[in-house]
Amino acid sequence: MRTLFSDVPRTTLTAFYWAFILYLLLPLTLMMAMSFKDANFVAFPIGEWTFDWYIKVMQDKQFLEACIYSIMIAAAATLAATTLGVWIAMLIVADGIRGQVVLFALACLPAVVPGMISAISLRIFISTIDLPTGTAAIILGHTVHAVPFVVVMALTRLRSMPGNLVDAARDLGADSIVAFFRVTLPYLKPALVGGMIFCVLLSIDDFVRTFFLGGYRPTLPMLIFAKVQGGMSPEINAMATLVLVVTAAVGLYAEYFTRRARTR
Amino acid sequence: MVSSNTTAGYGTAHDKAVPKYATGIAKVVNSALYRYTLGAAVESRIGRVLLLAGVPLIWLVMLHVGPIYQMLKISLLSHYPVQPGRESAFTLENYAIFFRESIYFTPLIRSFVFATGATALTLVVVYPVAYYVAKIVRPEGRSKALLLLLVPFWAGELIRTFSVIMLLANRGALNVLLRDIGLIDRPIPMLYTSFSLGFGLVYLICLYMLLPLYSAIEKIPSPLLDAAADLGAGPFTRFRRIVLPLSRDGIVSGCCLVFLTCIGVFATPMLLGGPNTVLFPETISGFFHGASDKWPVGAAFALIMLVTSLVAAAIFMRLVGGRKRRAI
Numbered sequence: 001m002r003t004l005f006s007d008v009p010r011t012t013l014t015a016f017y018w019a020f021i022l023y024l025l026l027p028l029t030l031m032m033a034m035s036f037k038d039a040n041f042v043a044f045p046i047g048e049w050t051f052d053w054y055i056k057v058m059q060d061k062q063f064l065e066a067c068i069y070s071i072m073i074a075a076a077a078t079l080a081a082t083t084l085g086v087w088i089a090m091l092i093v094a095d096g097i098r099g100q101v102v103l104f105a106l107a108c109l110p111a112v113v114p115g116m117i118s119a120i121s122l123r124i125f126i127s128t129i130d131l132p133t134g135t136a137a138i139i140l141g142h143t144v145h146a147v148p149f150v151v152v153m154a155l156t157r158l159r160s161m162p163g164n165l166v167d168a169a170r171d172l173g174a175d176s177i178v179a180f181f182r183v184t185l186p187y188l189k190p191a192l193v194g195g196m197i198f199c200v201l202l203s204i205d206d207f208v209r210t211f212f213l214g215g216y217r218p219t220l221p222m223l224i225f226a227k228v229q230g231g232m233s234p235e236i237n238a239m240a241t242l243v244l245v246v247t248a249a250v251g252l253y254a255e256y257f258t259r260r261a262r263t264r
Numbered sequence: 265m266v267s268s269n270t271t272a273g274y275g276t277a278h279d280k281a282v283p284k285y286a287t288g289i290a291k292v293v294n295s296a297l298y299r300y301t302l303g304a305a306v307e308s309r310i311g312r313v314l315l316l317a318g319v320p321l322i323w324l325v326m327l328h329v330g331p332i333y334q335m336l337k338i339s340l341l342s343h344y345p346v347q348p349g350r351e352s353a354f355t356l357e358n359y360a361i362f363f364r365e366s367i368y369f370t371p372l373i374r375s376f377v378f379a380t381g382a383t384a385l386t387l388v389v390v391y392p393v394a395y396y397v398a399k400i401v402r403p404e405g406r407s408k409a410l411l412l413l414l415v416p417f418w419a420g421e422l423i424r425t426f427s428v429i430m431l432l433a434n435r436g437a438l439n440v441l442l443r444d445i446g447l448i449d450r451p452i453p454m455l456y457t458s459f460s461l462g463f464g465l466v467y468l469i470c471l472y473m474l475l476p477l478y479s480a481i482e483k484i485p486s487p488l489l490d491a492a493a494d495l496g497a498g499p500f501t502r503f504r505r506i507v508l509p510l511s512r513d514g515i516v517s518g519c520c521l522v523f524l525t526c527i528g529v530f531a532t533p534m535l536l537g538g539p540n541t542v543l544f545p546e547t548i549s550g551f552f553h554g555a556s557d558k559w560p561v562g563a564a565f566a567l568i569m570l571v572t573s574l575v576a577a578a579i580f581m582r583l584v585g586g587r588k589r590r591a592i
Contacts (some may be wrong), residue, residue, distance in 0.1 A: 013396040015407070020393045024416045030425035030437050036437050042433070044440040088320040097317070106324045112511065113332070114528025114573060116545040120566045122332035123552060124559065139570045143328050145324075175306045176315075178293060205420030208530040212552065221422045221531075228426055228535060240423045251418035255411060 028244065035237035042232040053238035062223065063239055070220040073135065074203035077142035081199050082192060084143070085150025090180070092151070093158045104151075111148035118145065119212040126213065134215035141209040148201040150192075157191035158184075190258065197254035201247055296332070332570075340563035358564035369545060372569065375544040376576070378458075379526035382465040383519050386473045390518075394477035395507065399486065410478070417471045425532045428464045429455065456538030464536040469525050473518040480514025481507065516584050519575045527573045544569055 030044075038048035057063055063116050088107050110118055118172075122141045131137055165187065169179040207221040214222060220243055227236045292298055305311035339343045342355045362368050397409045416424060431437050433453040439451040454460050483509060492502045533543045548569070551562030 010400055012398055013392055016392050020389070020414055024413065024467075026437075027415055027427035027431045028419060028424070030430040031423070032432055042430070042435070044435060044437050051318075082319070084323050088324065091317050091320045094316055098445045103320075103324070106328050113570060114523060114524050116528040116530045116548065117566045117570045118331070118528070119530070120548060120562065121335040123325075123336055124332035124563060125334050126326075129337075140327070140564070144331075147323075147328075150491065175293075175303060176312055177302055177306055178289065181467045201418060201420075205422070207420075207422050208528070209390065211530070212549075221420065224422050224426065225531060225535075228429075232429075232433075236426070240426055244419050244423055246419065248415060248418045251414070252411075255414070259407065 016262050031237055032241045032244070035234055035241045037237075038233045040233055042234060042237070044100040053234045054242070056235060057238045057242065060235075061240075062218075066218050066220050066223040069217055073138050073142060073219060074200045075223050076139045077146060077203045078199040080139065080143040081146035081150050082196055085147050085195070086154050086185075086192070088147070089151050089154035089158055090184070093153060102153075104142050107151045108148045110144050115208045119209045122209065123147065123212040132215070133213055135217070137213040138210050138219070141213045142203040142206055145209060146202050147205065149198060149202070150195045153191050153198075154188055161187050194258035195259075199251060201251060201254075204213050204243075204247060284321050292494055294375060327411065335563045335567060338560050341560050344559045344563075358561045358583055359568070361523050361561060362565060362568055364418065368565070370549045372572070373543040374541065375527060375569070375570075378462065378541075378543065379523050379573075382462060382469065382526050383523045385462075385466055386470045386522055387515065387519060389475060390470050390473040394474055394514075395481050398478050398481040399489075413474060421468060421529075425464055425466055425535050428460065428467055428536060432460050432463065455536065456541075458541050461533055461537045461541050464532050465526055465529065468532055469522045472521045472525055475574075477511065477514045477520035479585065480511040484510045512584065516581055519580060520583075523580070524573060527569065 033046060034042055034044075034048045035053055038050035038052070039193075091097060092103050092107070099200060113121070119141065122137075122144065124250070126133065126137045126140070131140070157216070161184070165183050166179050169183045170176075196235045204220060207225065210219050210222055211225075216224060224236060224240060224243075227233075227239070267301065293303065300313070305315055315561055339358055340354055340356070342353045342357065362372075393413070393464050397406060397413070401409045419427070429436065434451040434453060434455065435437070437457075438454070439448070442448045443451065488506055492506055497505065527546065529543075530549070532546045533541065533546060537543065537546075544565070548565045551558045
């Protein structure tokens with residue numbers, strides 16, 4: 001009797017978990033299913049199925065240009081954010097430096113400021129330094145957004161690093177720079193690869209910063225937003241599905257990579 | 265510092281034994297360019313400190329603090345961008361406008377109501393899920409159970425919002441389903457209402473709650489729960505007396521994360537909200553785009569929003585968090 005009773009919460013929670021998964025996946029599944037509808041309006045039931053929207057999207061020059069533009073911005077922002085994030089993390093863990101708490105708080109500031117306010121403040125900032133809206137401004141904005149995440153990931157890894165590794169390198173004659181590139185950076189690598197993939201996804205998904213900092217060339221989210229406001233069509237679903245499949249695959253790979261690095 | 269010992273052992277910096285490197289790094293390190301620039305810099309303490317702290321400090325001050333500072337500065341000006349021939353004077357008028365006009369502060373209150381409601385709802389819904397994954401799923405299956413929850417997370421803000429439209433539109437899945445089973449004759453207008461906005465917000469942010477809760481609950485030792493059960497505590501008592509207090513850190517950080525994200529969401533209210541559900545970000549954005557180009561007012565409003573949301577989060581942390589949290 002007692003075992004039966006104690007299983008009630010367990011089965012309820014299991015059911016709840018699967019209901020939650022259903023809730024999470026249902027809208028995305030519907031969105032993907034709609035991309036196969038053979039009609040140029042969005043409505044259920046789907047009726048006739050077709051692949052035409054995908055063919056159309058793959059030939060859409062605007063979409064392909066937005067893809068390339070988004071990837072370019074993501075690559076530049078990721079590279080900048082990783083360099084700066086690791087540099088800041090090195091400063092925070094360095095011994096003999098005071099005010100580490102303040103430095104850490106400063107490094108995390110952009111992660112605490114709500115996205116919209118961050119975008120506005122960057123828009124004002126670039127106008128005060130006379131930087132026009134456009135590619136450079138977007139990259140700057142995405143870098144600011146991504147740096148805190150890199151700092152936290154690098155710090156976690158640096159804290160678990162045995163201090164004598166760098167000491168040994170220094171005793172063998174390597175100067176601080178060589179010791180960093182030959183010892184610390186390789187040790188950080190697994191955390192950084194995960195962090196970099198996260199930065200790429202962050203940048204590709206970002207809408208609000210791009211909205212305020214961007215020029216006339218649309219990134220992927222901007223293009224999808226403009227199309228949604230312009231009117232629904234299964235073409236948008238096909239576009240969004242393609243983006244979703246690619247980003248999910250990249251995210252899955254990042255999970256797999258960091259998990260493998262952790263267990264090794 | 266270790267290096268001071270090594271250099272002292274070799275006398276001056278320049279007759280120090282050159283370490284042998286197996287790879288091309290030796291070419292770089294031994295080149296004259298490197299030795300007289302970076303190599304010389306790291307030999308002195310000041311050089312090392314500059315090399316380590318220079319770029320990070322400039323970046324942190326310029327780009328993490330700078331934009332907020334500029335926003336504050338502009339919010340106190342009467343005109344910006346400053347036109348030639350016109351003086352831009354110091355004023356508090358931009359802040360005063362907010363308190364005078366209800367069309368401005370209603371959206372802020374609405375933003376707070378939606379964010380608070382979405383945070384509370386997310387907490388209630390996600391807590392059992394996090395508990396299930398952390399305590400009931402066997403350790404080997406945990407990463408798979410988590411991974412399944414992370415899939416929508418990779419879809420991005422816009423695509424997740426867009427997919428909610430598929431569910432709630434007049435000819436969306438829910439209305440068609442209800443019509444087909446005969447519950448309704450004509451579609452219930454669900455899109456562009458408070459309902460669709462709330463649904464979309466919860467759908468957008470629920471995963472930010474999951475990870476903090478999961479890592480807090482996972483740390484609770486299972487023997488503690490077994491001991492309580494052996495001593496006769498029922499599931500509810502165990503939850504109230506052990507799980508809830510010990511997962512408080514996760515609740516606090518999850519709620520703050522969700523609340524602050526929710527406050528700053530921009531695209532979702534624009535796509536899912538209607539004319540009666542204008543949130544504060546949309547109000548602010550109006551000052552930067554379109555005909556009314558009043559940057560100082562927009563900057564002042566953004567600051568009001570930043571300060572009120574951070575204060576709200578801090579009060580929540582103080583009330584629920586209780587004891588002092590670790591600094592880093």
